[in-house]
Amino acid sequence: MKNLILLLIFILSAGYAHAAESSRQLHPVYVSARFVNMESFSDYVFVHLETLNGRIKIRKIIRPKGGVVKDSRANKLEILAVPKSLYDSAGSLDGLDLISDSAILRAGGAALESGRKLIPGPSSVCGKEVYYTISIRNGVFSLTKKGEKEFREVPNYPPVNLLLIGFIVSFVLELLIFFVFTRLVFRLGGPGIFRSAFSVLLAQAVTLPVLGYLINHYSIVTSGMLATLELATVAAEGAVYKFLSRLSWVQALIISLVANIAFLIVGCLA
Numbered sequence: 001m002k003n004l005i006l007l008l009i010f011i012l013s014a015g016y017a018h019a020a021e022s023s024r025q026l027h028p029v030y031v032s033a034r035f036v037n038m039e040s041f042s043d044y045v046f047v048h049l050e051t052l053n054g055r056i057k058i059r060k061i062i063r064p065k066g067g068v069v070k071d072s073r074a075n076k077l078e079i080l081a082v083p084k085s086l087y088d089s090a091g092s093l094d095g096l097d098l099i100s101d102s103a104i105l106r107a108g109g110a111a112l113e114s115g116r117k118l119i120p121g122p123s124s125v126c127g128k129e130v131y132y133t134i135s136i137r138n139g140v141f142s143l144t145k146k147g148e149k150e151f152r153e154v155p156n157y158p159p160v161n162l163l164l165i166g167f168i169v170s171f172v173l174e175l176l177i178f179f180v181f182t183r184l185v186f187r188l189g190g191p192g193i194f195r196s197a198f199s200v201l202l203a204q205a206v207t208l209p210v211l212g213y214l215i216n217h218y219s220i221v222t223s224g225m226l227a228t229l230e231l232a233t234v235a236a237e238g239a240v241y242k243f244l245s246r247l248s249w250v251q252a253l254i255i256s257l258v259a260n261i262a263f264l265i266v267g268c269l270a
Contacts, residue, residue, distance in 0.1 A: 030127045032067035033114040036146055037133050039064045044105075044136065045087045049098055050075040059093050067129065070115030077112060081105040081134075081141045105141035112143070127151040166267075167208060173266065174259040175200045181255045182245070191245045199244040203237040203256070234260055 038046060048068045050058035058071050062079070070077045082096065082104050090096045098104065113130040131146040178200055182188045191199070211229060234256045241252035 029117045029119055029125050030069065031113050031115060031117055032069050032127070032129045033112040034067045034129055034131050035062070035134050035143075036131050038062070041081070041134060041136060043084050044081040045084055046134075047080040047082055047093065047098065049078045049080055051078070051099070052076070054099070056098065059098060061093070068112065068114050070112075073115060077114060079107040079112065079143065081107075081136060105136065105139065107141050107143045113145075113148075125150050125152055163212065167204060169266065170208065170263050171200060171204055173262055174204065177259045177262060178241075178245075178255055181251070181258070182247070186247075186251055188247075195245060199241055202244065203240040206240060207233045207236050230260055230264070 035046070046062040048058065048060050048062050049056065050071055052072070052075050057075050062068060068077070068079065080098060086101075086103055087096070096104070112132070113128075119125070128148055128150045130148045132143040133146050135142045135144065175197060178196055182191070182196070211233060214229065234253060237256040237259070238249070238253040241247050241255055242249055245252070247255070
């Protein structure tokens with residue numbers, strides 16, 4: 001029994017340490033490409049086009065003061081200059097052949113800095129805007145990098161009301177699963193309603209604040225890091241259920257695992 005408890009403590013501490021250390025190695029920065037003189041080219045409609053293996057994935061008009069953020073790292077990003085007369089005759093982007101129409105100008109294959117970048121090392125940079133100037137001469141469309149601006153700020157924690165809603169949803173869902181498993185699946189006589197509610201409440205209080213801090217403060221985004229944190233959470237909550245509700249280790253860990261999977265599914269759907 002003592003060895004099993006030590007193993008759970010080791011899993012919990014190792015999981016949190018690994019997630020924090022891994023997140024220090026890759027830090028996400030959101031990069032937006034912006035065009036400083038787009039309003040000077042009123043004869044053109046500028047289009048953000050992303051393709052994958054020759055198929056259009058994203059197409060939308062770029063507003064004069066808007067930016068371009070690449071949707072997927074796998075996509076090929078192009079900025080198009082569509083003559084306004086051609087756009088007006090088509091009526092919309094749907095009526096244009098954005099892939100092969102020779103009347104549509106393309107930005108000379110310029111590799112824009114745009115989308116989500118993972119940079120090494122800890123950093124307070126949370127976003128960056130890269131500015132480009134547009135040039136259209138003799139039917140040649142080109143972009144020139146003008147400068148950039150970085151945004152540094154504190155971690156972007158969710159609003160308190162969202163955190164409270166998440167806590168309530170997690171508590172109700174986990175308490176329901178706790179009752180179903182203890183009463184119907186394992187057919188146990190207890191624990192009572194108050195001990196059950198206190199066990200679930202304490203499990204949430206132990207894990208949710210730590211999870212929220214690690215995910216937001218260290219910008220944990222990869223599936224591997226999140227999976228590590230979830231396993232550590234299952235172990236921690238299972239330990240709470242084991243000692244407070246007098247369940248076996250197998251019963252406690254099964255309830256914790258099912259409850260966390262259910263909360264993940266609800267979170268993804270929401």
